[in-house]
Every structure is written in structure tokens, then in C-alpha cells.
Amino acid sequence: MREAARRVAEMLRGRGPRTRAELISLTGLSRPTISSALTELSTAGLVTEVLGPPAGGRPAGVFRLTRKAGLAVGVDIGRRHLRVAIADLGHEILASQAIRLDRDADDHPFSALDLATQQVDKVLAAVGGSRAEVVGVGLGIPAPVTLDGRIGSPTLLPAWADLVPEEELANRLGGLTVRVDNDANLGALAEHTWGAGRDCADLVYVKIATGIGAGIVLDGRLYRGSAGTAGELGHVTLDASGPICRCGNRGCLELTAGGRALLAQAGVRDLDVLAQRAIAGDPGCRRLLLDAGRHLGIALGGLLNLINPDRIVVGEFAGHKTTTRLLLEPLRRGLAETAMAAAVDAVEVVQADLGERAAALGGVALALGVDRA
Secondary structure, three states, X not given: OOHXXXXXXXXXXXXXXXXXXXXXXXXXXXXXXXXXXXXXXXXOOOEEEEEEEEEOOEEEEEEEEOHHHOEEEEEEEOOOEEEEEEEEOOOOEEEEEEEEOOOOOOOOHXXXXXXXXXXXXXXXXXXXXXXXXXXXXXXXXXXXXXXXXXXXXXOOOHHHOOOOHHHHHHHHOOOOOEEEEEHHHHHHHHHHHHOOOOOOOOEEEXXXXXXXXXXXXXXOEEEOOXXXXXXXXXXXXXXXXXXXXXXXXXXEOHHHHOHHHHXXXXXXXXXHHHHHHHHOOOHHHHHHHHHHHHHHHHHHHHHHHHHOOOEEEEOOEOOEHHHHHHHHHHHHHHHHHHOOHHHHHHOEEEEOOOHHHHHHHHHHHHHHOXXXX
């Protein structure tokens, strides 16, 4: 493949389907060079042209990579769940399947990675694919991840602390290229690519589960920080004299609004039970979620003052859209308590579109190279 064709293919892989004019703008190549590259890729069966939305009164031709170009895989390992998603390089999601884990993945990394390997092969088979077609795998885990792929805070996932997760999964998958990131970062990447942040340059994605995390997109790019651990919203200190958190600091947001804290206060063992009771009108469970929403807003207010995003995208709480909606209004009130009025007025607070699939689809986006395009 000639250099121009390779550049166009990489751009389509990272940015998704594009018009000829967009490819010229993004690559800096001339129209004749782009046309020649597209012809080369089309002749090889790697690119196809479809009609997009009308531009200037006429439908515009949009070019996308085909299934022949390969497959991208996303893997989301949560505390008690595992999800695998697969897409072609044209950004079309082909499958997404989840299973519940019998053992806590936080404490049993090797069994979780073994099961992830089995699920990747199973979902590949479901779409008629094989490992030979896979160009990359994106892995999400519920902990900060440094730029060299290691756990950024060993106290949060102690059983994983000495592992390099991407190497462990790559070895199990026969040497496939694997990239790893925090699950909230992947949620942000997915919502920016396919979901509630598609048209948004600056956004914060909030993931509320056993812990709390945030993914930050600035100027259309995922922001990881100098060490790779940006977005640890759950460990923002709300009370410097408060109780000690599992991260080693005091008074973290996670101690009042995280899943572990909510379960302890509600006296139940499952977030789904807490969510169902809140939806049914249980006053105690509803109060817990309303208070959690306000505390989230208070913590996010500082971030709002610092980066002034266009949108805050709130992920589903325990897989329930109704429960998530309970959080939004108190979250807005919390923002108003701690952020500048102009920043509060400018930001949209919305629910995520992708639900519990967000982290796995973010893994797909990572494998596609969306964060590098």
C-alpha cells in the first residue's frame, strides 16, 4: 500500500467515515492524491462509499473502511461484570455481550483475564470473525492507569498492582496488540465518538459504580494528564478531616457518593437493589441518591471552574436511566454551590446515551486509535 493510501486508511480508522473534502482537510493531501488513494483502497476492497447527509442540497459521498480491513475489540472488566464489544474499522458496532462474574474481579485478576480471553473468542465467533482479523484490543479496568500501562494507585486494586494488564491479556490472546485505560476514560471516549458527546469539543463523563471516576475530553481529545491518571473524581477531597478512604487520603467523594458507601448506608449488598428501591419510592434510598448527586456536583464544581467544559455526561447508575435522572437535579444544585455562575450557565448536564456498554465501546475506540487521530 502506498503512503497516501496508508494515511487515508489510518484517518478513516481513527476518525470514522468521512467525505472526500474532510479527508483533504484532515490529511493535508491534495484532491488528486486523495482520489488516487481512495481508488487504491477501494480496489483492494478496504474502502466503500455510501451516501451521507445532504451537503448543499445533494447527498455527500462518505467513505468508510470495510469489514475486510479488520476488526477492533473492546473489553470492560468491572468488579462483578465483564463485557466484550466488537466493531469493524468503519466504526460500525457488530456485537456487544456481557456476563456477570461469579468472583470479584478486583481480587481475582488472573481468572478475570482468562474469562475475558474466552469471551473475546466467543463474541468473535458470534460475528463470524477470528483473532486473525483483529487489529487491536482496548481493555478497560476500574482503576487509574499510568501512561506505561500500570495501575496508578495500587491501593485501589491491590491484587492487580504488580501486573501490566495489557501484557497479560496480549499473552492470552496470542500476541494481539492490547491497550489499557481506566474505564471512565473509555466511557468518555465512547460517548464522544458514538454517544451524548458526539458534537462536543469539551466534556466530562462521570461514571458512578462501586467507585466514582471521570473521563475528560478537551478540544476533542481524551485528556489523561502527565502521568495518565487524570479524572480520579472519586478521590477529590470534600472533607480534609473526614474518614480515611481506601486510597489513603481523607474525606474523598467516594466515601459519600460511591457505590460502596451507598450500599453500606442502605444496608443492601447490590446497587441494583438500591436502584430498584429508589425507583419504587423508598424514601431512604431516594435520599441517598439525591445526596450523592449533590456531592457529585460539589466535587465537579471545582473542575467546572478549572476547565469550563461544554457538557457533563452522567453515566447510568446501576444500569437504570430512571435512577440516573434522580441524580441530575441535585448535581446541578451542587455545581451552583461551588462553581462560577457563568460556567454553570454554560454547561449542559445530560445523561449518557450508551449505558452500561460505554466502557467496552470505549475499548473499541481505543483499539481503533480514536484517541490518537
